[in-house]
């Protein structure tokens with residue numbers, strides 16, 4: 377079934393379940409926002425709710441991450457602030473950006489009375505000034521109590537929730553996206569993998585697992601966690617939690633890597649395989665790790681032509697066993713030095729080690745390694761660092777933290793550096809069993 381929504385007054389078709397950002401990209405609407413300082417155009421970048429590039433006003437609600445919202449019939453989507461204007465004179469700032477010293481910020485004008493009076497209103501508009509929606513009644517928080525909270529619904533989180541529930545624990549599982557399963561296939565390739573399928577099926581069917589998705593844990597106080605579940609807040613009380621929040625893909629540094637059409641490789645993966653928004657696209661992947669090869673394999677199967685993998689690692693680096701089509705060139709010891717195309721990306725100029733080559737493409741995917749998505753440990757504890765531990769490391773007894781009872785946070789999967797799907801599943805299972813063992817031994821009952 378297809379749906380139609382409006383984007384700044386223009387009709388945009390979308391297929392059922394497709395994200396707003398995916399539908400806009402498929403419809404050729406590349407620029408969604410602009411950078412507040414130089415007004416540089418910004419388009420979909422992470423497709424996973426982790427950047428400010430796709431913030432739009434959706435049905436009157438400002439600053440909505442459009443890559444995380446499914447398109448619906450009759451939806452009204454608008455750009456915000458000066459991005460909305462057909463002619464934005466401040467775009468000229470990008471042309472004179474070189475005149476500003478490195479580190480210059482507009483707040484410098486605050487020190488200049490006259491300049492500040494002239495600039496204050498304009499700065500608001502540059503920073504996506506938007507209309508505040510009418511006041512509304514905030515519904516009271518829903519309260520849930522569980523034996524274990526699992527944050528993250530990728531393979532490790534699913535395994536932890538399933539094994540704890542199988543052992544008789546009441547579990548609350550919080551997933552960032554409505555679709556459970558995480559981004560492991562984007563990281564490791566192999567869309568058809570059935571690793572973790574049992575856990576997924578069990579979690580969906582089990583009465584002992586309460587799934588909150590799409591939802592985000594936004595705060596933690598001792599054994600209470602606040603979950604933003606979109607239309608309501610949920611307060612979850614659990615004496616222990618498993619952190620399975622995964623990892624963020626990093627960008628690769630090259631000139632123009634912030635332009636619309638240059639995305640993270642995982643974003644390309646999601647847009648091509650889930651949103652079906654890249655039909656007919658030609659991609660170049662820039663990488664300094666192995667995951668781009670698996671991604672290329674999946675993209676090719678989804679109908680995207682992967683023209684080249686530009687691997688910044690030295691020549692002779694052994695590539696993983698991904699089945700790349702013969703049309704995909706692998707250029708090791710190479711780097712992107714320029715992006716061609718005025719309104720759209722049309723080519724990547726690659727230095728292959730002395731010689732420069734222009735490779736035609738419509739999108740560029742970056743895979744610059746991984747950064748653990750472990751922010752929750754800072755908001756969930758007052759002591760930060762010492763409370764999260766991989767299953768391979770010893771768990772610090774919460775009593776050692778001082779200051780009364782603390783939740784036990786147990787990290788599993790990519791958040792503790794385990795990027796292999798089978799290993800992440802094993803860690804998740806072990807964490808669930810560990811939780812069940814602690815509960816059976818009465819470790820938490822005394823503190824609950």
Ligand code: FES
Nearest residue numbers: 423425426427443
């Ligand atoms: S949050 Fe939507 S593209 Fe990054």
